[in-house]
Amino acid sequence: MTKIALVTGATSGIGRATALVLARQGYHIIATGRRTERLEELKQEIKEVPVLTLAFDVRDKEAVQQAIRTLPEEWKQIEVLVNNAGNAHGMSPIQEGSLDDWDAMLDINVKGLLYVTHEVLPLMIERKKGHIVNIGSIAGKEVYPNGNVYCASKYAVDALSKAMRLDLVHEGIKVSEVNPGLVQTEFSEVRFKGDKERAASVYKGIDPLRAEDIADVIAFIVTRPAHVNIAEVLVLAGAQASATIASRK
Ligand code: NDP
Numbered sequence: 001m002t003k004i005a006l007v008t009g010a011t012s013g014i015g016r017a018t019a020l021v022l023a024r025q026g027y028h029i030i031a032t033g034r035r036t037e038r039l040e041e042l043k044q045e046i047k048e049v050p051v052l053t054l055a056f057d058v059r060d061k062e063a064v065q066q067a068i069r070t071l072p073e074e075w076k077q078i079e080v081l082v083n084n085a086g087n088a089h090g091m092s093p094i095q096e097g098s099l100d101d102w103d104a105m106l107d108i109n110v111k112g113l114l115y116v117t118h119e120v121l122p123l124m125i126e127r128k129k130g131h132i133v134n135i136g137s138i139a140g141k142e143v144y145p146n147g148n149v150y151c152a153s154k155y156a157v158d159a160l161s162k163a164m165r166l167d168l169v170h171e172g173i174k175v176s177e178v179n180p181g182l183v184q185t186e187f188s189e190v191r192f193k194g195d196k197e198r199a200a201s202v203y204k205g206i207d208p209l210r211a212e213d214i215a216d217v218i219a220f221i222v223t224r225p226a227h228v229n230i231a232e233v234l235v236l237a238g239a240q241a242s243a244t245i246a247s248r249k
């Protein structure tokens, strides 16, 4: 039977790696993000299963609605939703924070996740079947200096994951949360607004996680039998002990 997975933020990093791994597992892939050329490249790269690309900004609720409500009939039976789209924007003491950065993090990481979930849920509830995997963070488990609003956005993802699990258990829908530590992706370049040197310094002296490491965990979670739900996972780099403690060589 056809299995369909929708992955948000599939143009880069964890989302892209997840789309590739789930395709290898036989899932037909709905890949979303804003950068259409990256979506097209991903579609070309996945040879084994059909891929549908949807370009929208998760902050734009009308665009999210339009994209998911007008899915072709054969793409509507979404079994897995990976709510991955998100980023940090800036990193500074709260008293120096930028309102635009705060809006971006709360609108994308929290409200965007809700908008996508709101549209996909009716499709899952209709079938009494589905699995939602929310990408939280160690930043949603521990607050660290200058992490303030990003941490708050990921604490919200943590709360929403727990809340969704409570509400959706009666609908036959599993909810899991994957909380990565330091993963080398475009994340830090986005956080530091294109400053590649500062971004590289985040991973200096340690061997960080790769996007594929997190993708493998997501694939493991969604391929467990129906009677198993891995509710929460915290995945750290080998040299990392907490949000602020890493053994750097
Ligand atoms: P990347 O910057 O590599 O990827 C972010 C993805 O999110 C891109 O595909 C981007 O697509 C998408 N995205 C960002 N903003 C929007 C938007 N407004 N609308 C639609 N899509 C958007 O970072 P990661 O892969 O590292 O991050 C993925 C998730 O993992 C995030 O939720 C992040 O918070 C979380 N995470 C990352 C960690 C890390 O150390 N890297 C650790 C813990 C959690 P596009 O720009 O094309 O729209």
Ligand code: 8X3
Residues within 6 Å of the ligand: 136, 137, 138, 139, 147, 180, 181, 182, 183, 243
């Ligand atoms: C990303 C990991 O430690 O930079 O969520 O917040 S961290």
